Amino acid sequence: MSSSHTLRIHELTPEERAVYATLKPERLPDHVAIIMDGNGRWAGRRSLKRFLGHQQGARSVQQVTETASRIGLPWLTLYAFSLENSLRRPPAEVSFLMRLLKTYLESNVQRMMDNNVRMRYIGRTHDLPPDVQEKMRWVEDTTARNTGTTLTLALNYGGRSELVDAFRGLAAEMKLKHIGPERITEEDIHRHLYTAHMPDPDLLIRTSGEMRISNYLLWQIAYTEIYVTERLWPDFRGIHLLEAIADFQRRERRYGGIGEASGEVGEDPERIHIAAS
Ligand code: FPP
Numbered sequence: 001m002s003s004s005h006t007l008r009i010h011e012l013t014p015e016e017r018a019v020y021a022t023l024k025p026e027r028l029p030d031h032v033a034i035i036m037d038g039n040g041r042w043a044g045r046r047s048l049k050r051f052l053g054h055q056q057g058a059r060s061v062q063q064v065t066e067t068a069s070r071i072g073l074p075w076l077t078l079y080a081f082s083l084e085n086s087l088r089r090p091p092a093e094v095s096f097l098m099r100l101l102k103t104y105l106e107s108n109v110q111r112m113m114d115n116n117v118r119m120r121y122i123g124r125t126h127d128l129p130p131d132v133q134e135k136m137r138w139v140e141d142t143t144a145r146n147t148g149t150t151l152t153l154a155l156n157y158g159g160r161s162e163l164v165d166a167f168r169g170l171a172a173e174m175k176l177k178h179i180g181p182e183r184i185t186e187e188d189i190h191r192h193l194y195t196a197h198m199p200d201p202d203l204l205i206r207t208s209g210e211m212r213i214s215n216y217l218l219w220q221i222a223y224t225e226i227y228v229t230e231r232l233w234p235d236f237r238g239i240h241l242l243e244a245i246a247d248f249q250r251r252e253r254r255y256g257g258i259g260e261a262s263g264e265v266g267e268d269p270e271r272i273h274i275a276a277s
Pocket of ligand 1: 036039040042055057058081085100104
């Protein structure tokens, strides 16, 4: 973790501090990505209109971001609005989400500054309403020099369209430099993703129990640990982020290898009998 990520553990709630105390600070993830799901169900269970679920969901965004900044998490990337959301939801809900985003940005910029949070975005943001884009730019510029958590909102985002955009960028570069396709590397593709400036997520959290990736960060999650909770996003708080990190720390990451606990390395080949060979 870089020294610019000042820990503010004393600002955690007593309940959060109790969970934090069980964590290994040297094994905190660098990057947590979240699929925030369940706003509609949260409202439905209370016989409220869906938009009230989204409004409550925006409060969770701020609370979770502040806990992330207190524990010095370098990167937090939230799926706030997918390309599919804009195509498949009623226009009134889409326009409510846009207004909510604008209000969220306006009313939380001071808290972002107080928490040393830097705001960034990924997605086809150029297709969002111009007034929303203007507010987004304003918050990005205002928080650009902050050195704590980088909060990235995925807006008008789709994993496949990100890959399309990356391949278009790469193809244009190759044409310009007269480079043949046989020389393309994984690093070249990475350089053209919206996330080129950040590490891949270590941990992906999904709320509301669905076991789906929903077109989120498809390239980047190749080796990401996945944590699914039944909790609905409007009920998700900093303490639940810490619980997800505690679960993450109990896992053994193998990146396609065999892991430390395997015990099979160095096995005498003479003693291995292959049945029915
Ligand atoms: C899923 O709930 C949630 C979204 C549409 C994306 C997340 C949006 C927010 C948290 C609102 C505000 C965000 C910001 C950054 C201000 P759903 O409606 O799909 O829930 P359901 O599956 O229960 O219907």
